[in-house]
Amino acid sequence: xxxxxxRDYYGSxxxxxxxDDDLLAAxxxxxxxxxxxxxxxxxxxxxxxxAEAIKTDLTxxxxxxxAQMAALSQELGQAKLALFRANSWSAIQRIMQRADLAMAQxxxxxxxxxxxxxxxxxxxxxxxxxxxxxxxxDTSLSRTDKNQQQEKIRIEERKANQIIDQAQDxxxxxxxxxxxxxxxxxxxxxxxxxxxxxxxxxPKPFSLEQWRADLKGFFEKEN
Numbered sequence: 001x002x003x004x005x006x007r008d009y010y011g012s013x014x015x016x017x018x019x020d021d022d023l024l025a026a027x028x029x030x031x032x033x034x035x036x037x038x039x040x041x042x043x044x045x046x047x048x049x050x051a052e053a054i055k056t057d058l059t060x061x062x063x064x065x066x067a068q069m070a071a072l073s074q075e076l077g078q079a080k081l082a083l084f085r086a087n088s089w090s091a092i093q094r095i096m097q098r099a100d101l102a103m104a105q106x107x108x109x110x111x112x113x114x115x116x117x118x119x120x121x122x123x124x125x126x127x128x129x130x131x132x133x134x135x136x137x138d139t140s141l142s143r144t145d146k147n148q149q150q151e152k153i154r155i156e157e158r159k160a161n162q163i164i165d166q167a168q169d170x171x172x173x174x175x176x177x178x179x180x181x182x183x184x185x186x187x188x189x190x191x192x193x194x195x196x197x198x199x200x201x202x203p204k205p206f207s208l209e210q211w212r213a214d215l216k217g218f219f220e221k222e223n
Contacts, residue, residue, distance in 0.1 A: 036083050039092050043083075043099050047076045050107050058169040059110030072106040075099060110170055120164050120177035127184050128157045156183045 054060065054068050079099035086092045110116070131153050135146050160180020167173040 032087070032089075035089055035092050036086065039096050040080055040083055043076060043079050043096065043103070046100065047072060047103055050103055054107050057107070057109060059113060059116070061110075061170045061174045064110065064170070068106050068108065072103055075102045075106060079103075113167070113170065113173065116170055116173050117164050117167065120173050121161050123177055124157055124160045124164075124180045124184070127181055128153050131184065131187075152187055153184055156180060156187055159183070 050072055051069060054065055054072070057065070060068070076099070079095055079102075082095045082099075083092060086095055111119075132150055135141065135149050138146070141149070157180065160176055160183070163176035163180070164173055167176055
């Protein structure tokens, strides 16, 4: 049985860098086994190429990359199992075609970085506006107190927006947004009546250890 079908499938010399010719020429293996091994090696090479594209995609966060890599590995595993069960060249060919498409679909490019930045800054702005409203509606605060508290929030908002503006990839954008949201949330926790006040209406003490614990929990939730 000729090895031409596996070569024709990839065509134009594409099989050469994917499959070792010595493997195809191994006389001790049956044609069906050689087809399966050649197909499996070809799919592995394709999986590696797609994986590299995912790893270097600046539009994806680390969590998105991990999810896509996991899905890609799952598709390759399913294709390997299907190849093991295949009993004809036509079946192998169908498996390769399906696996080619399925693996390619696992790399979903993210939104353009400019759009991600706008969305991140919109989240920061929305969080700040919500706090401004609470401050304005707090009758226990003088106008001076309100202005001071709002300015502290504006400072954190400007810092976050600057970090987001300077971000070079999706993960840096997400980090800037999440840190900004956390700091604004933390700033709010220091404001009277915003941090579960005690019976005297004063905010409870906020320790450095608690700040670190809250920061860790916030990022685990948002990232």
